Amino acid sequence: MNPSRNDRPAKSRDSKGLKGKTLHQHHELQILFDISSAVHSSPRLEDVLLLALRAILRTLQFKMGAIYLVTETVGSRWFLSLAANHGFSAELVNSIQMLTLASRQMEKYRHKAGVTWFHPKKLVFDDLRRRMEEDNIHEIICIPLTAQRNVLGLLYVTNDGQIQIRPDRSEFLTTIGQQIGVAIENAQLFESVQRAKTEIEISFDAIQHAIFIIDNRWRILRVNQNSRMVYGAAGDLIGRIYPEVLYAQPQPVPSCPVQECLTGARPVQREGPHHRWGGVYSYHAFPVMNRLGQLERVVYYEKDVTEARKLEQRLQQTERLKALGTLAAGIAHEIRNPLATINFNAQMLHRELSLSSAQTQMFSDMLLEVKKIDHIVQQVLSFARPRQPQFLPNQLNDVVRYCHDLAKVHMRKASIEVVLDLSEEIPTFILDFNQISQVIMNLIINAIDAMGDGGRLTLSTRLQQDPSAVLLLVSDTGPGILSADESRIFDPFFTRKPDGTGLGLSISRQILDRHGAFIEVNNAPGPGCTFQVTFPLRGNTETDPNPSKSE
Incomplete structure (x- = not known):
């Protein structure tokens, strides 16, 4: 049956309506595609916001727009800051930087009905309101930017295009807001990951110890800045097998912590000498599964940890010295009293008795030995109860020259060449002239005794910059110190000299402790030995009469 003529216009109208609706949907999809392409062209939040705003204004033909992002919520108020804008002057932008909204207003943006149209008269910014009136703009659209029902920000656009957007298209605008919201969330996550990565890298490089990340094929994957300073540039380390870098050989050394960790898949901690650099090191290896x-x-x-272990040894030594000092003081007093009686009676007998020459010599020898014992007792008492130093501004170079002059004759008799290498940069600082002279003389005498007949003695001073300190070095060309004795030379009463008391270095260390200074020995393999005394300058200047308090 053929359709009547009256039915044809109705069908034609339906066809045109369907075609118009299809074109309208196609236009909306094209707009969403353009916005999606824009916001996903960069992972950076700043780019995402600006590209999204420009895409919306371009496709919907709006003149002005702004995006505000939520920065914080305090009580019933939400604080938002301007993150992107278009069409505003610089002066206007400065006046609309921050926006504060009530919680109830923000809550409604969570719902699909969150898109709102309002008149510029409701704007809280006076300058912006006047601008809207001047441009004859009568309507503003606010589109919430949401992701997973969380409001991340608000998009404001002026509804001033050739085709005005009406409330019947709120669902379309909500979709735009959700699309931008997801892009913002992704960009924020990306920035958060990048920020965390940067913080980890900064922390990784800030650690003042060498760190290596090594895979299970022995390859070095990553190193920190300290590793690069010690072992070489990253380009020379990454990709190499770790034994070549750590041990300068193709295979790990016995008891290698890395190899033990790789084999046992458990943390390894060890301490011992470094295979390449010497000194004492603490080693840690942690498995990553x-x-x-x-x-x-x-x-x-x-x-x-070389310096830390030396400090521990010095502290232990100090504790031992305190205990020995208390014991030595008691013994010295017990010896000195009867010794004084022996000395007095011997002198009386020597004067009152008629003695033969042989007997006179015997009394002289006895009195001489009594004096030796008294000298030893005096040294013990000096060790047990050292006198308080008299701190005054002095020049260390002057003290060294003074000691050199005192020992000059002795060194000449022993055919010892003396080299004075005194830095002119040494500042005046606080010290006890007599006590430091005692320390230097003890080191000089020990060096002369070690060299015997002939040799070279070098007395040097240096200014160290970091940390700030003055160094005194006493070097000789003698046979050096036995490795077995190196840890004991500062112990009281330890000596290899037939006629020594073993208190010289102990008393010297005691004096230096009171000065906030410390002494150490460099006893490298081969002939010669160097004692180094370090005087820290922090808190030890002419204006500070008591350096020990600042240490």
């Missing part, structure tokens, strides 16, 4: 529980990497770090 993958999701299957298999060892994938090892984080290895090493720390130079």
Whole structure:
């Protein structure tokens, strides 16, 4: 049956309506595609916001727009800051930087009905309101930017295009807001990851010990700045097998912490001498497992603890000295009293008795030995109860020259060449002239005794910059110190000299402790030995009469 003529216009109208609706939907999809392409062209939040705003204004033909992002919520108020804008003058932008809204107003933006149209008269910014009136703009659209029902920000646009957007298209605008909201969330997550990565890298490089990340094939994957300073540039380290870097050989050394960690898949901690640099190091190796529980990497770090261990030894030595000092003081008093009686009676007998020459010599020898014993007792008492130093501004170079002059004759008799290498940069600082002279004389006499007949003695001073300190070095060309004795030379009563008391270095260390200084020995293999005295300058200047308090 053929359709009547009256039915044709109705069908034609339906066809045109369907075609118009299809074109309208196609236009909206094209707009969403353009916005999506814009916001996903960069992972940076700043770019996402600006590209999104420009895409919306371009596709919907709006003249002005602004995006505000939520910065914080305090009580019932939400604080938002301007993150992107278009069409505003610089002066206007400065006046609309911050926006504060009530919580109830923000809550409604969570719902699909969150898109709102309002008149510029409701704007809280006076300058912006006047600008809207001047441009004859009568309507503003606010589109919430949401992701997972969380409001991340608000998009404001002026509804001043050739085709004005009406409330019947709120669902379309809500979709735009959700699309931009998801892009903002992704960009914020990206920035958060980048920020965390940067913080980790900064922290990784800030650690003042060498750190290596090594895979299970021995390859070095990453190193920190300290590793690069010690072992070489990153380009020379990354990709190499770790034994070549750590040990300068193709295979690990016995008891290698990295190898033990790789084999046992458990943390390893060890302390001992460094294979390449010497000194005492603390070694740590930590396993890193993958999701299957298999060892994938090892984080290895090493720390130079040489100075810390020396300090511990000095502290232990100090405690031993205190105990020995108390004991020695008691013994010295017990010896000195009867010794004084022996000395007095011997002198009386020597004067009153008629003695033969042989007997006179015997009394002389006896009195001489009594004096030796008294000298030893005096040294013990000096060790047990050292006198308080008299701190005054002095020049260390002057003290060294004074000691050199005192020992000059002795050194000439022993055919010892003396080299004075005194830095002119040494500042005046606080010290006890007599006590430091005692320390230097003890080191000079020990060096002369060690060299015997002939040799070279070098007395040097240096200014150290970091940390700020003055160094005194006493070097000789003698046979050096036995390695077995090196840890005992500062112990009281330890000596290899037939006629020594073993108190010289102990008393010297005691004096230096009171000065906030310290002494150490450099006894490298081969002939010669160097004693180094370090005087820290922090808190030890002409204006500070008591340096020990600042240490």
